[in-house]
Amino acid sequence: MPADRPRAEPRNPIKQTRLRLLVSYIAVTAAIMALFAVGFYTYVRSTLVERVDDTLDHVVELVERSLVVVPGPDGEPVVDANYVFAGGDDDPTVEMDLIYLEWFDRRGQVVRSTAVFPRPVPLVRGSLHATVEVSPDHKLRQVTVPMRRAGHLLGYLRVSHQWFEVDRPSRQLFIELSAGVVLTMVMIGLGGWFLTELALRPVRESYDRLKQFTADASHELRTPLAALQTNVQVALADPQPSVDEYRRSLEVTERLTRRLGRLVADLLFLARNEGLQSAEGRICCNLTEILQQVVEEQTPLAQAADLAVQLKSGGPLTVTANPDQMHQLFTNLLSNAIRYTPAGGRVCLGTARDGRDALVEVSDTGIGIAPEHLERIFERFWRVDSARTRQAGGSGLGLAIARTIVENHRGEIHALSEPGRGTTLRVRLPGRPDGQERRPASENTPGALPLEG
Numbered sequence: 441m442p443a444d445r446p447r448a449e450p451r452n453p454i455k456q457t458r459l460r461l462l463v464s465y466i467a468v469t470a471a472i473m474a475l476f477a478v479g480f481y482t483y484v485r486s487t488l489v490e491r492v493d494d495t496l497d498h499v500v501e502l503v504e505r506s507l508v509v510v511p512g513p514d515g516e517p518v519v520d521a522n523y524v525f526a527g528g529d530d531d532p533t534v535e536m537d538l539i540y541l542e543w544f545d546r547r548g549q550v551v552r553s554t555a556v557f558p559r560p561v562p563l564v565r566g567s568l569h570a571t572v573e574v575s576p577d578h579k580l581r582q583v584t585v586p587m588r589r590a591g592h593l594l595g596y597l598r599v600s601h602q603w604f605e606v607d608r609p610s611r612q613l614f615i616e617l618s619a620g621v622v623l624t625m626v627m628i629g630l631g632g633w634f635l636t637e638l639a640l641r642p643v644r645e646s647y648d649r650l651k652q653f654t655a656d657a658s659h660e661l662r663t664p665l666a667a668l669q670t671n672v673q674v675a676l677a678d679p680q681p682s683v684d685e686y687r688r689s690l691e692v693t694e695r696l697t698r699r700l701g702r703l704v705a706d707l708l709f710l711a712r713n714e715g716l717q718s719a720e721g722r723i724c725c726n727l728t729e730i731l732q733q734v735v736e737e738q739t740p741l742a743q744a745a746d747l748a749v750q751l752k753s754g755g756p757l758t759v760t761a762n763p764d765q766m767h768q769l770f771t772n773l774l775s776n777a778i779r780y781t782p783a784g785g786r787v788c789l790g791t792a793r794d795g796r797d798a799l800v801e802v803s804d805t806g807i808g809i810a811p812e813h814l815e816r817i818f819e820r821f822w823r824v825d826s827a828r829t830r831q832a833g834g835s836g837l838g839l840a841i842a843r844t845i846v847e848n849h850r851g852e853i854h855a856l857s858e859p860g861r862g863t864t865l866r867v868r869l870p871g872r873p874d875g876q877e878r879r880p881a882s883e884n885t886p887g888a889l890p891l892e893g
């Protein structure tokens with residue numbers, strides 16, 4: 441694997457996105473919570489005030505009913521002040537310390553009172569319910585009602601209620617709501633931190649993969665480019681090259697550019713197709729025919745390496761697939777088998793059907809892959825022996841492309857290997873969903889491929 445990976449990034453866009461997401465999430469939730477808390481507080485407080493006002497009105501009603509009216513000196517009805525209310529503990533309408541009653545005559549002078557205010561509160565004739573401040577830490581809720589009989593004003597009744605009945609519970613509520621909002625915000629913040637991590641994990645992973653891919657790709661491209669440059673420099677350094685030398689350097693140049701071209705094509709394929717599951721370009725194709733073509737094309741290579749290649753087909757095998765990609769998939773597998781099998785070995789392609797699925801196996805009697813490497817062979821640019829396979833023309837992308845193709849077709853690919861004895865690459869491709877190509881159940885031979893044994 442390439443050693444020169446990008447080190448610490450000055451700015452991590454994922455981290456920034458996470459922070460921005462979290463801040464906006466907390467801000468929006470805090471605004472909603474604050475709005476809710478203010479609404480709830482206002483509602484409870486107004487309910488408390490209403491309750492106090494109701495009590496005041498009730499007391500007014502009681503007193504009004506028990507008024508004793510007598511004819512005054514000039515014939516008008518007047519209130520017998522002795523009977524307005526008794527005051528003190530024996531008056532059922534008065535809860536001492538909480539409710540005070542005051543009776544004012546027509547001119548607004550206090551006639552009777554149960555109140556013990558630090559300073560007198562002047563009568564305000566027009567007001568019905570009002571909150572008044574007696575001293576900085578003492579407030580009252582009051583109701584002032586003019587009393588009439590037969591159109592004649594008798595006087596004014598004022599009932600006062602301690603304000604702390606409203607103030608104390610609302611202050612308590614305020615503290616509890618504030619604590620609740622802060623606590624909820626802390627919990628939401630922690631939850632958000634966890635949730636944004638969860639939400640951004642796939643983004644972070646694909647970002648890291650992309651970064652790694654770019655680094656690896658640049659590294660892989662640099663190797664043939666450097667070789668190309670050296671080759672050209674050496675050729676240019678010779679003032680009078682012979683025709684042979686000239687030709688040799690052109691041949692090297694051609695080989696290196698071809699390798700570069702192949703590498704770029706592979707990289708482009710991966711960039712365009714990884715994770716792509718679109719059915720574009722997929723047709724009903726006969727896998728056996730494609731495999732025959734692949735074997736035909738690779739036979740000269742196998743013969744040059746003194747290898748026997750065999751195709752054992754279990755009859756026609758139809759799948760809905762992209763034929764070009766199927767061709768590339770099995771070319772990659774077969775060329776690997778040829779490349780990693782020493783002279784005199786055998787390479788075998790076998791096909792079978794398992795229910796609707798198509799199974800293809802490419803096996804060889806080659807060098808094999810150690811179990812600890814088996815997991816990694818499908819990774820991009822991963823090679824058991826980088827130096828050797830690069831010399832052999834491998835880029836380490838062949839199996840990554842194979843896996844991409846298989847997964848895009850909703851199939852599976854597995855490698856089985858025994859070092860020194862050989863390797864088998866097993867591909868399973870889902871068959872036609874409409875089951876057009878139905879065969880008798882007895883012909884379905886899951887796992888028993890013709891090449892095994």
Ligand SMILES: Nc1ncnc2c1ncn2[C@@H]1O[C@H](COP(=O)(O)OP(=O)(O)O)[C@@H](O)[C@H]1O
Pocket residue numbers: 772776777778780781804806807808809817822823824825829830833834835836837838839840863
């Ligand atoms: N049939 C095989 N036998 C032994 N090793 C294999 C075989 N196929 C793949 N490998 C190992 O897996 C690695 C990755 O394969 P691949 O992605 O095709 O890259 P490349 O062939 O370009 O090196 C190879 O470098 C090789 O070490």
Ligand SMILES: [Mg+2]
Pocket residue numbers: 772775776834835836837838839
């Ligand atoms: Mg390969």
